[in-house]
Amino acid sequence: MTPPLHNRLRALREARGWTQAELAERTAVSRKTINTVENRVFIPSTVLALKLARAFERPVEDLFWLEDDAPAT
Amino acid sequence: MNRIERAERLTRWRAHVSHVLGILFVVQGFRAADWRVIQPTDYAQLVGWAVWLAVLLGFLLFGSGLLHGPAFGALVNDETTAANRRAALLAGFWAMLLTAAICYGASFTMALAVRPAIHVIVAMGVGVALMHFGSLERRALKA
Numbered sequence: 716m717t718p719p720l721h722n723r724l725r726a727l728r729e730a731r732g733w734t735q736a737e738l739a740e741r742t743a744v745s746r747k748t749i750n751t752v753e754n755r756v757f758i759p760s761t762v763l764a765l766k767l768a769r770a771f772e773r774p775v776e777d778l779f780w781l782e783d784d785a786p787a788t
Numbered sequence: 789m790n791r792i793e794r795a796e797r798l799t800r801w802r803a804h805v806s807h808v809l810g811i812l813f814v815v816q817g818f819r820a821a822d823w824r825v826i827q828p829t830d831y832a833q834l835v836g837w838a839v840w841l842a843v844l845l846g847f848l849l850f851g852s853g854l855l856h857g858p859a860f861g862a863l864v865n866d867e868t869t870a871a872n873r874r875a876a877l878l879a880g881f882w883a884m885l886l887t888a889a890i891c892y893g894a895s896f897t898m899a900l901a902v903r904p905a906i907h908v909i910v911a912m913g914v915g916v917a918l919m920h921f922g923s924l925e926r927r928a929l930k931a
Contacts, residue, residue: 736792745795747928748868756928757868 719782724753727771727778741770795853795863796929802852802864803925809844810918817911821904837907844914848876848921872924880917887912 728738735753739746744763751757752767759767759779768775789797820837851873853864891905 736790736796739792740790743863744866745799745863745868746792747796747799747925748866750930751868751928757871760867763867 720755720758720779721782722752722755722779724749724767724778727773728753731771738767738770742766791860791863794856795860798853798864799869799925800929803922803929805922806847806918806925807922809847810915810920810922812915813840813844813918814911814915817907817915820907820911841910841914844918848873848914848917868928869925872921872928875924876917876921879920880913880915883916884909884913 724738728735733741735746735749739749742749742763743766748757748759748763752759752763764775764779768778771778816837851861851865851869854861887909891900891909894900895905
């Protein structure tokens with residue numbers, strides 16, 4: 716069973732004042748994909764996770780963490 | 789309208805069309821199960837059904853947006869869509885298996901010809917996959 720993956724994409728995105736569509740444009744995916752990742756409906760691939768980390772200029776562990784793991788700050 | 793908005797619009801349209809086509813294909817599959825609708829010798833209708841099946845399978849397996857270029861095609865068929873497509877195909881497989889089991893059971897109590905049974909089994913498999921794909925895509929689009 717895939718362990719639940721938490722993320723703080725929405726918080727980081729909103730802190731930058733980006734819409735889902737703007738983040739989608741920066742990562743070359745659809746807005747639907749951003750939406751499903753933010754809402755934990757969809758677990759992104761490693762490639763997409765790295766693209767998102769690059770868009771926010773943060774390590775990937777800052778964006779995603781496993782349940783029971785404290786989020787990196 | 790930028791490419792993200794165009795992709796969104798096309799994805800929304802594809803989700804609705806997929807759902808409607810799935811329903812139509814299931815309904816038509818059950819209608820075709822009656823020999824009064826499609827006679828064994830009505831080859832024009834049988835070929836028409838096969839062509840429609842091929843078109844629907846192409847729509848389901850390869851998606852849309854490819855005519856707008858590879859970059860846009862990749863955008864509207866990104867990893868969420870690929871995951872939804874896999875889930876839809878799995879649902880279609882189980883629907884097909886269940887329908888085949890029901891047809892098998894029904895054959896003990898009624899005369900069930902092979903061709904109508906195949907129509908119903910294929911219609912359920914492809915139709916349920918299309919409907920499920922449409923539902924998953926619409927759910928994914930909701931903010």
